[in-house]
Amino acid sequence: MTPLTAFNLCALALFCMGLYGVLARKNLIAMLIGVELMLNAASLNALAWGRYGLVDPAHAAVSGQILVLFIIGLAAAEAAIALAIILAVHRHRHSVDVDDLDTLEG
Amino acid sequence: MVLDTPTLTRLALAALAAPLCAFAIAGLALRSRPRAAAALVIASGALTALATLAILALADAPIQQVWTWLRVGDTDLGFGVLLDPRSRLMGAVVGVITLLVQIYSTGYMAHDPGRTRFFALLALFEWAMLGFAYAPDLLQAFIFWELVGLASFFLIGFWYDRPEAIAAAKKAFIMTRVGDVAMLIGLVLLFALAGTLDIRESLDRLHSLLQGHGITSLQVEVAAALLFVGVVGKSAQFPLHTWLPDAMAGPTPVSALLHSATMVAAGVFLFARFEELFLLAPLTRSAALLLTAFTALLAALLASVQVDIKRVWAWSSISQLGTMLAGLAAGGLSSGLFHLTTHAAFKALLFLSAGALIHHYGTQDLRALGRAGARRDRLTMLGLLVGAAALAGIPGFAGFASKEAVLTAVHDVPGRAAATGFALLVIGAGFTAYYVGRVAFLLLRPTAAEPHEPTPPDAHGHPPTTAMSASILTLTLITLALAFAGPLVASLLGQPLPELALAHAVPGIAAVALGLAVAVFDFGRKSSAPPLFERVPALHGLLLRGFYVDAIYQRVFVGAARLCARALHFAETRLLDPAADGLARLTLAMGEGTARGQSGQLQRYIGVAALLLACVALWLGFAE
Amino acid sequence: MSALAQIPILPLLLATPLACTLLTLVVPERLIKPLNATLSALALGLALALALGFDATTGGYQFAFVRPWIPAFRIQLDLAADGIAVLMSLLNAVVYFTGTLTMWSLNHRTREYFAFISLLVFGVFGVFLSRDLFAFFFFYEVAVLPMYPLIAVWGSTRKAYAAMKLTLYLMAGSALLFPSLIALYVLGGGDTWSIPELARRGFDPSVQVFLYPFLYVGFGILAGMWPLHGWSPTGHVAAPTSVSMLHAGVLMKLGAFGILRVAIGILPHGAEVWAPVAASLATAGIIYGAFVAWRQTDFKYVIGFSSVSHMGIVLLGLATLSADGTRGAVFQMFAHGVMTALFFSVVGFIYDQTHDRDIDHYGGLATQVPVAGTLFILAALCGMGVPGFASFVAEFLVFVAALQAWPVLGIIAIAGLVITAAYLLRVLGKALFGPPNPERAGLLDLRPVQALPRVILAGLLLLFGFVPQLALDLISHIGAVVK
Numbered sequence A: 001m002t003p004l005t006a007f008n009l010c011a012l013a014l015f016c017m018g019l020y021g022v023l024a025r026k027n028l029i030a031m032l033i034g035v036e037l038m039l040n041a042a043s044l045n046a047l048a049w050g051r052y053g054l055v056d057p058a059h060a061a062v063s064g065q066i067l068v069l070f071i072i073g074l075a076a077a078e079a080a081i082a083l084a085i086i087l088a089v090h091r092h093r094h095s096v097d098v099d100d101l102d103t104l105e106g
Numbered sequence B: 001m002v003l004d005t006p007t008l009t010r011l012a013l014a015a016l017a018a019p020l021c022a023f024a025i026a027g028l029a030l031r032s033r034p035r036a037a038a039a040l041v042i043a044s045g046a047l048t049a050l051a052t053l054a055i056l057a058l059a060d061a062p063i064q065q066v067w068t069w070l071r072v073g074d075t076d077l078g079f080g081v082l083l084d085p086r087s088r089l090m091g092a093v094v095g096v097i098t099l100l101v102q103i104y105s106t107g108y109m110a111h112d113p114g115r116t117r118f119f120a121l122l123a124l125f126e127w128a129m130l131g132f133a134y135a136p137d138l139l140q141a142f143i144f145w146e147l148v149g150l151a152s153f154f155l156i157g158f159w160y161d162r163p164e165a166i167a168a169a170k171k172a173f174i175m176t177r178v179g180d181v182a183m184l185i186g187l188v189l190l191f192a193l194a195g196t197l198d199i200r201e202s203l204d205r206l207h208s209l210l211q212g213h214g215i216t217s218l219q220v221e222v223a224a225a226l227l228f229v230g231v232v233g234k235s236a237q238f239p240l241h242t243w244l245p246d247a248m249a250g251p252t253p254v255s256a257l258l259h260s261a262t263m264v265a266a267g268v269f270l271f272a273r274f275e276e277l278f279l280l281a282p283l284t285r286s287a288a289l290l291l292t293a294f295t296a297l298l299a300a301l302l303a304s305v306q307v308d309i310k311r312v313w314a315w316s317s318i319s320q321l322g323t324m325l326a327g328l329a330a331g332g333l334s335s336g337l338f339h340l341t342t343h344a345a346f347k348a349l350l351f352l353s354a355g356a357l358i359h360h361y362g363t364q365d366l367r368a369l370g371r372a373g374a375r376r377d378r379l380t381m382l383g384l385l386v387g388a389a390a391l392a393g394i395p396g397f398a399g400f401a402s403k404e405a406v407l408t409a410v411h412d413v414p415g416r417a418a419a420t421g422f423a424l425l426v427i428g429a430g431f432t433a434y435y436v437g438r439v440a441f442l443l444l445r446p447t448a449a450e451p452h453e454p455t456p457p458d459a460h461g462h463p464p465t466t467a468m469s470a471s472i473l474t475l476t477l478i479t480l481a482l483a484f485a486g487p488l489v490a491s492l493l494g495q496p497l498p499e500l501a502l503a504h505a506v507p508g509i510a511a512v513a514l515g516l517a518v519a520v521f522d523f524g525r526k527s528s529a530p531p532l533f534e535r536v537p538a539l540h541g542l543l544l545r546g547f548y549v550d551a552i553y554q555r556v557f558v559g560a561a562r563l564c565a566r567a568l569h570f571a572e573t574r575l576l577d578p579a580a581d582g583l584a585r586l587t588l589a590m591g592e593g594t595a596r597g598q599s600g601q602l603q604r605y606i607g608v609a610a611l612l613l614a615c616v617a618l619w620l621g622f623a624e
Numbered sequence C: 001m002s003a004l005a006q007i008p009i010l011p012l013l014l015a016t017p018l019a020c021t022l023l024t025l026v027v028p029e030r031l032i033k034p035l036n037a038t039l040s041a042l043a044l045g046l047a048l049a050l051a052l053g054f055d056a057t058t059g060g061y062q063f064a065f066v067r068p069w070i071p072a073f074r075i076q077l078d079l080a081a082d083g084i085a086v087l088m089s090l091l092n093a094v095v096y097f098t099g100t101l102t103m104w105s106l107n108h109r110t111r112e113y114f115a116f117i118s119l120l121v122f123g124v125f126g127v128f129l130s131r132d133l134f135a136f137f138f139f140y141e142v143a144v145l146p147m148y149p150l151i152a153v154w155g156s157t158r159k160a161y162a163a164m165k166l167t168l169y170l171m172a173g174s175a176l177l178f179p180s181l182i183a184l185y186v187l188g189g190g191d192t193w194s195i196p197e198l199a200r201r202g203f204d205p206s207v208q209v210f211l212y213p214f215l216y217v218g219f220g221i222l223a224g225m226w227p228l229h230g231w232s233p234t235g236h237v238a239a240p241t242s243v244s245m246l247h248a249g250v251l252m253k254l255g256a257f258g259i260l261r262v263a264i265g266i267l268p269h270g271a272e273v274w275a276p277v278a279a280s281l282a283t284a285g286i287i288y289g290a291f292v293a294w295r296q297t298d299f300k301y302v303i304g305f306s307s308v309s310h311m312g313i314v315l316l317g318l319a320t321l322s323a324d325g326t327r328g329a330v331f332q333m334f335a336h337g338v339m340t341a342l343f344f345s346v347v348g349f350i351y352d353q354t355h356d357r358d359i360d361h362y363g364g365l366a367t368q369v370p371v372a373g374t375l376f377i378l379a380a381l382c383g384m385g386v387p388g389f390a391s392f393v394a395e396f397l398v399f400v401a402a403l404q405a406w407p408v409l410g411i412i413a414i415a416g417l418v419i420t421a422a423y424l425l426r427v428l429g430k431a432l433f434g435p436p437n438p439e440r441a442g443l444l445d446l447r448p449v450q451a452l453p454r455v456i457l458a459g460l461l462l463l464f465g466f467v468p469q470l471a472l473d474l475i476s477h478i479g480a481v482v483k
Helices: A003-024 A028-052 A060-093 B005-028 B034-057 B085-108 B115-133 B138-156 B163-194 B199-211 B217-234 B243-249 B252-260 B264-273 B275-279 B282-303 B309-329 B333-361 B366-372 B378-392 B398-411 B416-444 B466-482 B486-493 B502-523 B537-544 B546-596 B602-623 C002-006 C009-026 C029-053 C083-102 C110-129 C133-144 C147-154 C159-187 C195-201 C205-222 C231-238 C241-266 C268-295 C299-319 C323-354 C370-383 C390-405 C407-432 C448-466 C469-474
Strands: B063-072 B075-083 C062-070 C075-081
Touching (some): A003 A028, A003 B602, A028 A060, B005 B063, B005 B115, B034 B085, B034 B115, B063 C469, B075 B138, B085 B115, B085 B264, B085 B466, B115 B138, B115 B252, B115 B264, B138 B199, B138 B217, B138 B264, B138 C390, B163 B199, B163 B243, B163 C390, B217 B275, B243 B252, B252 B309, B252 B333, B264 B275, B264 B309, B264 B333, B275 B282, B282 B416, B309 B333, B309 B366, B309 B416, B333 B378, B333 B398, B333 B466, B333 B486, B366 B416, B378 B398, B378 B416, B378 B502, B398 B416, B398 B502, B537 B546, C009 C062, C009 C110, C075 C133, C083 C110, C083 C241, C083 C323, C110 C133, C110 C241, C133 C195, C133 C241, C147 C159, C147 C231, C147 C241, C159 C205, C159 C231, C159 C241, C195 C241, C205 C241, C205 C268, C231 C241, C241 C268, C268 C299, C268 C390, C268 C407, C323 C370, C323 C390, C323 C448, C323 C469, C370 C390, C370 C407, C390 C407, C448 C469
Antiparallel strands (some): B063 B075, C062 C075
């Protein structure tokens, strides 16, 4: 098992956990954590590929890291907005249970 | 003395302009001043009458003057005047009769609140008819032909708050329009065949084209037949005759005008105007002769049982128009137009004197009029009797000469159709004498009222005014004088009246004598025996209802049209509209169907999205 | 006219209603109506100047005003007027002006109403005056869309339904049109939207035959083409007075104008191939509209279906593809526009007082309201094609051309005149004549100010009836599409 494969498998596990969290947990905060996990899985993959892999060796390490920096920044922004929304939802509905939020039902 | 062309043209234009101006001014500016309106219209009528008479008397060679009214592409549509013998004669008839009717109307309509409108419409009517008579151009002829119909619509429906007047006006307009449609198609066909709108030129060209085999005789027959349908509609010939008796709903002066010099005369004049075309179409001519002769007999029969004096004259008009048209169809241009002229005078006279009686006694029922003392109105009765004698065709009176001329013209045509037509006309003449005698006796020798008859309303009417009497007197003199006008008309039109041979005259005179004798037998003596037709109640009923022609039309044609309208209305409201609505509803339903897939559950959406993404990823993976 | 030639008259004409829209949104409430009356009068004056300044002897497109609009797609603001456009602009201006005057008593959301109306008029002018296909379609949509709020907000009788129906029908038409127009652009070389240029280049016969029905039906829907006319009577009925006037008077003409300018103009071969179908549908519309109008009990429905019938005459004239038929059709577009405007303005006047349009609930209107009654009778006479009114010459030209091109259809169409007379005389007999209905004794007649716009319309009918040359001169350069 090459290091790359190991990192990939680890990222896969992280991603699946995150996906499970998003799909199965009813609490919006828990779902948000799931999303964060998936983002981290993606970051891990990016770093691993940057270090071991497919990209031009001259810029390899750097490009993976730049991508991850962006992801962290985005994740921070996303978490801030999502938490704000969740807060607003809670204030309006006194609940953060995702099953209660079905106003989009057709 | 003969006037030069520019003067005559100007006179004709003045004759046309005067009534139009009078109509416009009276209709727009004099609404609240009926006396001024009447004066203006009569002044214009006098001017027109003088001008038309001058044109009749003081012209020589045909004059045609056309100005371009509008230019469409390369075709010029003209407006102008054609002063040839036919139009000069017709114009003078229109001018004189209209003037007399206008003068008469000052008395007859004196108490009507709408008399400004009445006089304005009379002027419009005159303008339209004169424009038609003088028309040198197919389109102009059609335009004024339509305007004649429009003016008569408004005059028949003059008392527009009476439903029966409006119904009659509607009927007149729509039935003549059936003829107009055919006529329009015929005119367009004529234009297509001859390539010109000029009436005289197109007739000339048609002749040479036919000889040069540029067109087939069938095309000419079709064009002539279509024009004849227009004539049938306008001149109220069978089978489009039922509107004319109903048109009695208009004021009596209108009837006088409508039945004599305008409207119905327009049909006859159209035939005379296109005489050359009909001469080229022997089949149409024969058919026209038979149809009009048949109409003459049929209408005379129907006139024999009417109790409403205006209805008697109405049916008699149809009958006499049939006679004129038969004469024209037989090729007797002078005979036909001579009869048109005499008929215009005596029919106007008959209606005006009938109007004077109605005005005085407040009823139109012949028997009631007689009992109310119609015979005491000496002058009116004199006029009525002179007109009646002319209508019956008693020798020495106007109608005799012209009717005999027509009969002879028909008799001179070889062939079985003409022979049948002659027989029909002679029998018709007999019945004409009969119903004329009947009217005269009912008015002069009143019978005691029968219990089932309606009692006449109280005679609170007005005796004829001076104006009315003057008109009646003038028309009486004209009618008497016209008895001797035959040769003049013939020389004007350049076609001598047929020789009055004894052999031809005998059947006609015998029929008239027989008819009068029966009338004397039926009504002229103190007897309780029922008159001719009432002895056969079934026939009497049939005649009173006009052989149910009207009812059949109502059922068949109006019914079919209504059915059609109903069916299409059904199609619109039950098929087309719901189809469109259904399409909209289908769209809505599709939207609702898709919306049902939206549960609003966030995690379900994410799950589906993840699944789809996984599928895409797998597919991409395998694709490599 | 040289001084006139210096003035950019077409942009001014187009800008006037647009300025009116914008100003209406900002001026104080009490100035809205005077503003609209003034600017619509200005538009009428400009349209008159256009008609007077148009050189009928040379014909062709005049007063051209070309500016790039979206250069990337070679879209231009290419304004130019030929005789047809001049006549139609005059019609639009007349109906705009008289319609504005008839709405003087409106007091519900006046600002929005007049803003939408002038926007609509702006679009209509744009369609008539644009030579650029894209701009043509753009203005076409601008003209069509305000109909929805105008009917849905200010309408009557089932207004929401009518507004939606109208919008859906017209959008369906646009859906057919827009791809076809793009196809014309692409197949025409992809470097010009100019209608005359596209027409000059010509298209492959098979393309023409394929594309023509899309354009014909797309525009035909707006022209009230049978059997896709369903929106039109419903819309007429629901719309407020001046919208009905614009709708039947001008908007339906956009469809016929589009057929003439774009469909027939660019795809003459397609028009020739499809002409029998078009002529049959038009004749069916003439007869169908007349018969259905005969059964109606609502004034506005009668007029609505009479529009279907009369627009059938226009479409029949266009389908003959002959010079006379086309001239007749264009003249009939004008005559019918003025006539229906007059009809609706009079009916609207009565309806405003009674809120009832059932013919049977009236009687003797000619006695009760003589001025309004006379104007209605004049419009009805024009509808019957009586000589002396504008539509007579127009219908005559169409019928002559139709008889030559399609004898059987021509005869059927002419026979429709009888039914037309029947349904119009029915209305006259029931509502205008007959014994006055005592329940309506309190009806007020038109005051002189109210009569003014209606008298203008009636006067135009008579003017163009007696002197049809005024209109025919403008359109004398129309040639036969198919020699």
